[in-house]
Each structure stands twice: as structure tokens, then as C-alpha cells.
Amino acid sequence: MKVQNYRQVQTINAAPGVTMRVVAGPAEKAPTFVMRVFEIQSGSSTPFHAHPWEHEVFVLAGKGILKSDGKETPLMEDDAVVVLPNEKHSFLGIGKDVFRLICVVPLVNGKMPGTPATD
Amino acid sequence: MKVQNYRQVQTINAAPGVTMRVVAGPAEKAPTFVMRVFEIQSGSSTPFHAHPWEHEVFVLAGKGILKSDGKETPLMEDDAVVVLPNEKHSFLGIGKDVFRLICVVPLVNGKMPGTPATD
Numbered sequence: 471m472k473v474q475n476y477r478q479v480q481t482i483n484a485a486p487g488v489t490m491r492v493v494a495g496p497a498e499k500a501p502t503f504v505m506r507v508f509e510i511q512s513g514s515s516t517p518f519h520a521h522p523w524e525h526e527v528f529v530l531a532g533k534g535i536l537k538s539d540g541k542e543t544p545l546m547e548d549d550a551v552v553v554l555p556n557e558k559h560s561f562l563g564i565g566k567d568v569f570r571l572i573c574v575v576p577l578v579n580g581k582m583p584g585t586p587a588t589d
Numbered sequence: 590m591k592v593q594n595y596r597q598v599q600t601i602n603a604a605p606g607v608t609m610r611v612v613a614g615p616a617e618k619a620p621t622f623v624m625r626v627f628e629i630q631s632g633s634s635t636p637f638h639a640h641p642w643e644h645e646v647f648v649l650a651g652k653g654i655l656k657s658d659g660k661e662t663p664l665m666e667d668d669a670v671v672v673l674p675n676e677k678h679s680f681l682g683i684g685k686d687v688f689r690l691i692c693v694v695p696l697v698n699g700k701m702p703g704t705p706a707t708d
Binding site for chain 2: 471472473474475476477479493494498499500501502503505507523524526528530536538543545548549550551552553554555557559572574576
């Protein structure tokens with residue numbers, strides 16, 4: 471069992487203007503999935519890409535846009551998002567505040583999947 | 590891909606004074622894990638119990654206590670919690686505001702595990 475404020479966790483520069491903190495994962499011996507907190511500066515985004523694993527996302531603060539194939543969906547606090555495997559997606563920060571969200575991914579072969587770390 | 594504000598999702602009475610909303614799971618075709626939002630009234634709690642699957646939790650609002658074997662840990666907004674398989678635990682709401690948290694569990698045989706629904 472482990473409790474930590476997400477701000478105590480080391481930040482990883484996941485993309486320009488995008489940081490990631492792994493708040494629950496292999497370091498805590500989590501066996502199935504990994505919880506990360508992303509902070510996306512206004513005007514910055516994660517790459518527009520797809521991969522074989524899913525995302526489950528919860529928006530904590532700020533405003534953003536979820537880009538998918540042919541569509542842009544506004545996101546705000548308290549929105550939950552499911553991105554299924556192989557769906558193209560990107561999360562873009564907009565507005566004056568940092569766009570902060572939780573993104574959960576499955577472990578793949580016991581590790582957090584993806585290169586770069588934004589996957 | 591699906592986007593929804595968690596308040597749009599049907600509430601399930603998970604225990605006295607405790608509601609659960611399944612914001613990402615089998616209904617969204619999520620293949621590996623399930624994201625739920627719990628709202629725990631002050632003085633109410635989830636059962637003190639253990640089960641073979643883990644929890645990854647993120648506190649959204651309010652204050653609470655994580656009870657484990659021989660220990661009580663205060664929880665507040667922005668805390669991340671890992672409860673490993675078979676660790677005894679209970680989440681108790683305290684203070685004046687509703688204690689709101691995300692709790693992610695793995696799918697077991699393609700279903701959200703647990704009876705009652707608070708597991």
C-alpha cells in the first residue's frame with residue numbers, strides 16, 4: 471500500500487510543454503495497469519498517434535481538446551475519456567490554465583508501454 | 590472513443606452513503622481495467638475488506654482516511670493510492686465535503702470484479 475501526493479512524484483518531460491508523473495505502476499508493484507498524471511501547457515499537445523493499448527482518462531483541471539480521426543472534442547474538468555486500442559488520438563491544452571489529466575494504461579509484458587513516454 | 594462528464598453516468602449505491610459511477614469499463618469496450626468515481630459522504634465508508642485484485646486510486650476532492658491493517662492514513666485532493674492485491678483496506682469520508690475519488694480495478698474474466706459493488 472502506498473500513498474503519495476502526485477506533486478511528490480518525479481516529472482518526466484513527455485513532449486514539449488507536456489510533463490508526466492507515474493503515480494501508480496511497477497515501482498509500487500502494481501500488477502496490471504499504470505496511472506499517470508499529465509500536465510499539458512496551453513498550446514502544447516501529446517503526439518497524434520495510435521497504439522495497440524487503450525487509455526482511460528479523467529480530466530482534473532483546465533481545458534483541452536481531444537483530437538481523433540476527423541473530429542475534435544472539447545474536454546474539461548470531470549470528463550472521462552476512453553480511447554480504445556488503435557484509435558488515433560492527441561490531447562491538446564487550451565485556455566489559460568494547465569490542462570491536467572489522469573491517463574491509465576495497461577502494463578505490457580510487465581512494463582509501461584510506449585516510446586516516447588507520452589504513449 | 591467516448592467522452593462523458595462523470596455526472597452523466599448512472600449512480601450505483603455501493604454502500605450506505607457511498608455512490609459509484611463506472612465511467613470507463615465494459616460498456617465502453619475497455620479491454621483491461623475499469624475506472625469508477627466514488628462519492629463518499631462524511632462519516633460513511635467502503636467495507637473494510639481484502640480481495641485478490643488491486644486498486645489504483647486518485648483523490649479528486651474532500652478529505653478521507655485510508656484504513657489498513659493497524660494503520661490510518663489521511664487522504665486529500667491530489668493523493669494517489671495503490672492498494673495491492675489482498676491488502677485489507679477501507680476508505681472513510683471525513684470533513685464537511687463529499688470525499689470523491691477515482692478507483693481503478695482490473696477486469697477479471699472480462700467483468701468488473703466484486704460483490705458488493707464497492708470492491
